Amino acid sequence: MSAASVTVRVPAKVNVQLGVGAARPDGFHDLANVFLAVGLYDEVTVAPADELRVTCSGPDAAQVPLDATNLAARAALALAERYGRDPAVHLHIAKDIPVAGGMAGGSADGAAALVACDALWGTHASREELLEICAELGSDVPFSLVGGAALGVGRGERLTVLETGGTFHWVFAMAERGLSTPAVFREFDRLAAGRDIPEPVASADLLEALAKGDPQALAAAVSNDLQPAALSLFPELADTLEAGRGAGALAALVSGSGPTTAFLTRDAETAEKVAATLRTSGTCRVVRRAAGPVAGATVV
Numbered sequence: 001m002s003a004a005s006v007t008v009r010v011p012a013k014v015n016v017q018l019g020v021g022a023a024r025p026d027g028f029h030d031l032a033n034v035f036l037a038v039g040l041y042d043e044v045t046v047a048p049a050d051e052l053r054v055t056c057s058g059p060d061a062a063q064v065p066l067d068a069t070n071l072a073a074r075a076a077l078a079l080a081e082r083y084g085r086d087p088a089v090h091l092h093i094a095k096d097i098p099v100a101g102g103m104a105g106g107s108a109d110g111a112a113a114l115v116a117c118d119a120l121w122g123t124h125a126s127r128e129e130l131l132e133i134c135a136e137l138g139s140d141v142p143f144s145l146v147g148g149a150a151l152g153v154g155r156g157e158r159l160t161v162l163e164t165g166g167t168f169h170w171v172f173a174m175a176e177r178g179l180s181t182p183a184v185f186r187e188f189d190r191l192a193a194g195r196d197i198p199e200p201v202a203s204a205d206l207l208e209a210l211a212k213g214d215p216q217a218l219a220a221a222v223s224n225d226l227q228p229a230a231l232s233l234f235p236e237l238a239d240t241l242e243a244g245r246g247a248g249a250l251a252a253l254v255s256g257s258g259p260t261t262a263f264l265t266r267d268a269e270t271a272e273k274v275a276a277t278l279r280t281s282g283t284c285r286v287v288r289r290a291a292g293p294v295a296g297a298t299v300v
C-alpha cells in the first residue's frame, strides 16, 4: 500500500464478568460487563481509493462480510459523515480474531477503522467523539478502542477504566461453528422467562482480584450470565470446558456470547500445558494462548 496508508492494531476481549439484567423495552439488556483486552489482534489498514472497499485476509476471512455492513466500513462512513469527508478508502482487515466467537472481532475492526481513518484524514476527533461514534456502532466497540480492563454498564458501552495489578494468562478454544450474539441473548430471555432477574452489578471480589493481579482470586470470581444460554444452543461446549478444567485451568468459561471458551491459568507454563491438552482433546477447532491486559486500538 502507498505511504499514505495507516495501520491500526486492535485486540480481542474476554469478559471476566458478564452480568446480564432483564430485557429492556428497546430489546437490549443492561449489563455489568467487565472486559479484559487480550493479545489476539486484528490489523486494519486504510488507504485512499476510488470508492469505499473492504478486503479481508486470514483463516476466517471467508466468513467476514465485505459490504457496507462490515463494522470497519460503517465506522469509516460514520466518521466521514460527521466531518464531511469523502469515505472513498480501501480498508484491509488482517483478521486473527475468531469470527462470531464472542471475542468482539467485528467490534475491534470498527474501532480500528475509526482510529485509522481519523489519522489518515487528519480529522483529530476528540476521544469523547470517537467513543460516541463507537457506541453508535455497537455495545462492544468502545471497549475495543480503550483496551486494558474496564467495566461497561448500560448496553456495555458506558465504560469505567479498571486498574490491573498484573498480567493474566489465558487459553482460548475456538469452536467448530459460530454463535449469533442476538440469538444467545434471545435464549437468555427464553431461559429467564417467569424468573425475577436482578440488576447486574460488578463483583467487588472480581475487581479486587484484577487490581491485585491475582489469578487464583480472579478464577474464583469470574462469571458469565450468558453461559447457560450459549450451552443450551451449543451443548458440546460443556466437553471443551471440562477438558480445560481437567488440564489444570483455574477457571473455564464461555467468552461473552460464545462459542469461544476461555481458560484462565496460573502462569504462562500452565497455559502452554492446558493449550496442548485442549489441542488433542478433539473438543475444539483451534487453540490459542493470549495474555492480558493489553492496549486498545493503536496506530502501528
Ligand SMILES: C[C@](O)(CO)[C@H](O)COP(=O)(O)OP(=O)(O)OC[C@H]1O[C@@H](n2ccc(N)nc2=O)[C@H](O)[C@@H]1O
Residues within 6 Å of the ligand: 015, 018, 027, 028, 029, 030, 031, 033, 102, 104, 107, 137, 138, 139, 140, 141, 154, 155, 156, 181, 182, 185, 256, 257
Ligand atoms: C455479548 C457481548 O459481546 C459482551 O461483551 C456484548 O454484549 C455484545 O456486544 P455487540 O456484539 O457489540 O452487540 P451489539 O452489536 O450492540 O448488539 C447485538 C445484539 O445483541 C443483543 N444485545 C447486545 C448488547 C446488550 N447489552 N444487550 C443485548 O441484548 C441485542 O439483541 C443486539 O441486537
Ligand SMILES: Nc1ncnc2c1ncn2[C@@H]1O[C@H](COP(=O)(O)OP(=O)(O)OP(=O)(O)O)[C@@H](O)[C@H]1O
Residues within 6 Å of the ligand: 063, 064, 065, 069, 070, 071, 072, 093, 098, 099, 100, 101, 102, 103, 104, 105, 106, 107, 109, 110, 140, 179, 181, 256, 257, 258
Ligand atoms: N469486521 C468484521 N469482522 C467480523 N465480522 C463482522 C465484521 N463486520 C461485521 N461482521 C458481522 O458480525 C458478525 C459477528 O462477528 P464478530 O466476529 O464480531 O462476533 P463476536 O466476536 O461474537 O462479537 P461480540 O463478541 O462483539 O458479540 C459476523 O457474523 C459478521 O456477519
